[in-house]
Amino acid sequence: MTDSTPHRTPLTLLGLGAMGTALARTWLAAGHPLTVWNRTAARAEALAAEGARIAPTAARAVAASDLVVLCLLDDASVEDALAGADLTGKDLVNLTTGTPAQARARAAWAQERGARFLDGGIMAVPPMIGVPESGGYVFYSGSRAAFDARHGTLAxxxxxxxxxEDAGFAALQDVALLSAMTGMFAGLSHAFALVRDEDIDLLEFAPVLVEWLVAMAPAxxxxxxxxxxxxxxxDVASNLAMMVSGNTTLVRTAEEQGVSGELLLPxxxxxxxxxxxxxGDESATGVIELLRR
Incomplete structure (x- = not known):
């Protein structure tokens, strides 16, 4: 059976944390024969009742399918789980969170062992898995041939x-988006800190804040x-000189409200x-030059 019949393609999944379990259930619901392994075997029991085959070892799980997906704790866990497994002829899809350098090293490692390799960056949380309208997706990088062959199942x-083709690109774009999200959360935190002690309804303020951020995102x-x-x-609307001048008001307002500016000051x-x-005539884009080491 191959991905020419994607709803029936057998696969193996190593790792049954919250994300791994969500992935497993969607493949099972779609009719995929699924072999699973987890270091803590008890986590696999519920999936057995849903039709999954539980392998006693990671090596046995790998042997069961040509498509092997990993969703483990970290790169060291991947190393441990695959130790002793025969990867010859396998399509190895690593959804374990890691760095671009780790993905590139793991791709070379897999190729030396006769496997095609894809690294994945999951842009979703477990409740979004199996819900098409959620907007979740996974970045994949590495073997184009493996992606084309397995797209039906992976999707x-x-x-x-x-x-x-660069195996590090999925992790890199994953981390880039998460970094932008972290900056957004910093801004959200500062905004709520400014208004929370005033007679302002936070539930009414939240949609105003969201509307503003959505309007600014096309920058x-x-x-x-x-x-x-x-x-x-x-095409600069507000140049750097104007923005730096305006920052004075932001800092002063924070001081007046008794709020630390440490999320914004860097x-x-x-x-x-x-x-x-x-x-001074530039946009804020030039700041990126100062981040290079």
Missing amino acids: VPTGARYVG AHSTAEQLTSGDYTA FMDLMARRLRDGH
Whole structure:
């Protein structure tokens, strides 16, 4: 059986944490013969009742299918789980969170053992798996041949986006998006800290905040265009000089509200540094130059 009949393709899944279990259930519900293994065997029992075959060892699980998916704790867990397993002829899909360098090293490691390798970055949380309208997806990078052959099966739990032959690209874009999210959460935290002690209904404030962030998000397009062209002054609505001047009000308001500015100050300091270097007519894109080491 191959991915020419994707709803019946057998596969193996190593790792049954919250995400692994969610993945397993969607494949089982879609009719895929599924072999599972987990270091803590008790976590597999519920899936056995749903039709999964439980392997006693990771090596036995790998032997059961040509398509092997890993969703483990970290890269060291992948190393341990696959020790002694015969990977010859396997398509190895690693959904374990890791760095780009780890993905590239693991791809070379898999190739030496006769396997095609895909690394994946899951842009979803477990409740989004198996829910097409959730908007979740997985970045995949590595063997294009493996992705093309296995796309039907990989796309069952959530969307599948191939981002390149470089095995590190999925992890890199995963971390890039998560880093942007972290910055957004910092801004959300600061915004709520400013207003929470006032007579402002936070439940009414939240949609206003979301609306503003959505309106600002397309700035990513102009940032990409400026980085591509090298012209950081093109189509600038608010230049760096204006923004640095405005930062004074942001900092002062935080002081008046008794709120620490520590979530904003590092970025503001970089903006001021870029301005001192004579780039007041640019957008904030030039700050990216200061992040290079």
